[in-house]
């Protein structure tokens with residue numbers, strides 16, 4: 001019991017695992033190009049199309065978290081966030097695709113590429129097959145890394161209005177509030193976990209954090225299916 005009380009907040013332990021990935025994301029040319037406005041439209045378009053595919057499955061993953069959540073309030077919070085992910089996906093389709101001279105139908109018709117498929121498959125397998133703590137750890141980087149990246153980029157924003165708009169979405173106080181709530185829940189859940197359960201959850205968290213870096217990198221490289 002005493003050992004449990006001494007263990008650090010779970011979110012601190014998790015962030016320590018993700019910190020190198022977060023630094024790598026901030027140093028990635030996709031993020032650099034977003035802030036200085038030099039990111040080629042083609043790379044941004046790749047991101048927007050894949051992200052709309054991603055968010056559809058992410059919404060389902062959040063709905064599974066809702067189904068497994070411990071309290072009524074947590075069920076409601078994840079169900080709200082699932083709705084929020086669908087709204088974000090539709091906004092991506094609508095506003096961003098229109099600004100890129102395309103439309104929702106065109107985006108939906110484009111293939112789900114390898115990194116998107118790998119990330120969403122891992123997420124869905126973990127939330128369906130794992131405990132609530134594992135599910136939470138798997139979906140957490142999507143919230144937390146975007147909130148941290150958004151917050152960091154908001155200071156400099158971007159000379160490109162389209163990229164500035166993207167940055168504003170995630171740097172926005174409303175999104176920061178949503179993320180703080182999930183982090184509070186993570187610390188609450190973390191207190192009840194054994195060391196082995198913390199380790200398992202941390203592994204999911206590290207894996208999906210890496211997928212976050214890979215997601216930007218795939219857009220930057222213009223990833224395609226090799227065959």
Ligand SMILES: Cc1ncc(CO)c(N)n1
Nearest residue numbers: 051054142143146212215
């Ligand atoms: C890949 C990815 N991760 C996180 C977010 C934040 O919701 C997003 N929109 N897309």
